[in-house]
Amino acid sequence: MKRENFPILNELVHGQKLVYLDNAATTQKPQLLIDAIAKAYSHWNANVHRGVHHLSQVATQKHEEARQKVAKLIHAQSEEEIIFTKGTTDSINMLARSFGDAMVGEGDEIIVSQLEHHSNIVPWQMLCERKKAVLKVIPLQEDLSLNIEAFKEILNEKTRLVSVAHVSNVLGVVNPIEDIIRLAHEKGVAVCVDGAQSVPYLAVDVQELDCDFLVFSAHKMYGPTGLGILYGKKEWLDKLPPAEGGGEMIEHVSFEKTTYNVLPYKFEAGTPNYVGSYAFGKVIDFVQEVGLEQIAEHEHKLAKYLEAQLALLPNVRVYAAGLPKAGAVSFNVYREDEALIHPFDVGVLLDRQGIAVRTGHHCAEPLIDYLQVPGTVRASVAIYNTIEDIDAFVVALKKAIMMLQ
Numbered sequence: 001m002k003r004e005n006f007p008i009l010n011e012l013v014h015g016q017k018l019v020y021l022d023n024a025a026t027t028q029k030p031q032l033l034i035d036a037i038a039k040a041y042s043h044w045n046a047n048v049h050r051g052v053h054h055l056s057q058v059a060t061q062k063h064e065e066a067r068q069k070v071a072k073l074i075h076a077q078s079e080e081e082i083i084f085t086k087g088t089t090d091s092i093n094m095l096a097r098s099f100g101d102a103m104v105g106e107g108d109e110i111i112v113s114q115l116e117h118h119s120n121i122v123p124w125q126m127l128c129e130r131k132k133a134v135l136k137v138i139p140l141q142e143d144l145s146l147n148i149e150a151f152k153e154i155l156n157e158k159t160r161l162v163s164v165a166h167v168s169n170v171l172g173v174v175n176p177i178e179d180i181i182r183l184a185h186e187k188g189v190a191v192c193v194d195g196a197q198s199v200p201y202l203a204v205d206v207q208e209l210d211c212d213f214l215v216f217s218a219h220k221m222y223g224p225t226g227l228g229i230l231y232g233k234k235e236w237l238d239k240l241p242p243a244e245g246g247g248e249m250i251e252h253v254s255f256e257k258t259t260y261n262v263l264p265y266k267f268e269a270g271t272p273n274y275v276g277s278y279a280f281g282k283v284i285d286f287v288q289e290v291g292l293e294q295i296a297e298h299e300h301k302l303a304k305y306l307e308a309q310l311a312l313l314p315n316v317r318v319y320a321a322g323l324p325k326a327g328a329v330s331f332n333v334y335r336e337d338e339a340l341i342h343p344f345d346v347g348v349l350l351d352r353q354g355i356a357v358r359t360g361h362h363c364a365e366p367l368i369d370y371l372q373v374p375g376t377v378r379a380s381v382a383i384y385n386t387i388e389d390i391d392a393f394v395v396a397l398k399k400a401i402m403m404l405q
């Protein structure tokens with residue numbers, strides 16, 4: 001599906017055709033993105049906002065049109081609710097500073113889950129240390145799904161925010177985010193959804209979810225690096241303070257007092273990545289032309305086939321097998337004496353055959369520690385992957401297993 005639009009897929013790796021299955025880390029880029037970046041720097045590069053000259057006005061228009069496209073992509077009520085950031089990590093850090101300063105005090109509690117990426121753990125730990133608050137964790141059940149009954153027990157009058165991944169970046173598991181949001185809202189608690197792994201794979205509707213905040217990155221959805229999104233309900237963004245100070249986010253500055261700009265600009269200090277936003281807007285056009293539902297169906301089919309093929313291998317353990325997944329499958333390989341083969345060794349031998357996967361703890365050490373392994377091998381699919389890619393991966397994996405026994 002649209003494989004011809006991604007020039008890097010024509011590359012050879014160690015003399016082998018590239019099979020790229022590391023999409024949960026970052027996706028490859030379509031030619032239209034590459035062309036858009038070149039066009040921007042070649043024809044209308046200028047700093048956005050407040051410029052009276054033609055190039056600045058063109059750049060501003062392109063940047064703001066991209067914001068409107070993002071709002072439409074996730075079904076935000078208004079482009080005022082779309083904050084451009086450097087990435088998902090930056091978005092969560094901004095929220096931890098802004099929400100934390102305004103809403104969290106000593107003894108208050110923040111809830112995350114056992115499945116979280118470090119980016120959805122460390123900023124909240126830093127906030128808790130700063131405010132003398134407490135970080136609570138939703139545990140896992142035996143099948144590696146979230147324990148919703150335990151979540152109900154730790155959700156209380158001290159809880160100020162729940163921040164949970166929509167999709168696990170390690171396991172690919174789709175968490176019951178609708179239930180989490182509903183239960184939190186019943187207690188008057190705000191919810192931040194880490195959509196880094198869900199927005200590229202699922203048709204996410206923030207109004208349908210009713211989440212208070214959603215964060216994600218452009219580069220995991222065929223877009224450029226260095227660009228992220230922080231969505232927030234307007235009623236929240238109106239009352240939260242800016243996380244950073246500088247140009248653009250101000251209305252008026254004096255040595256006595258500074259007043260802040262209107263939404264969304266009060267959260268966007270400094271020069272934004274206006275070329276990145278423009279290019280990402282072109283990518284959004286591309287994925288909507290293909291169809292978000294069609295993309296989700298294609299990737300679900302591939303992930304299901306991938307998991308089924310791995311399940312046929314006697315030396316392979318697939319994690320969270322059978323749970324609903326979005327694009328990624330994590331596994332480990334064992335010797336006949338049941339000793340674990342280090343995932344790094346598996347990854348190196350796959351790479352020598354042109355297969356790109358991710359190995360290690362995937363920036364989720366608490367989860368990997370829970371699994372009691374040094375890491376996993378993760379294969380993740382995207383719009384350009386095919387059944388033939390999965391078959392080539394399985395053949396290469398079988399060869400690697402034979403060499404490592």
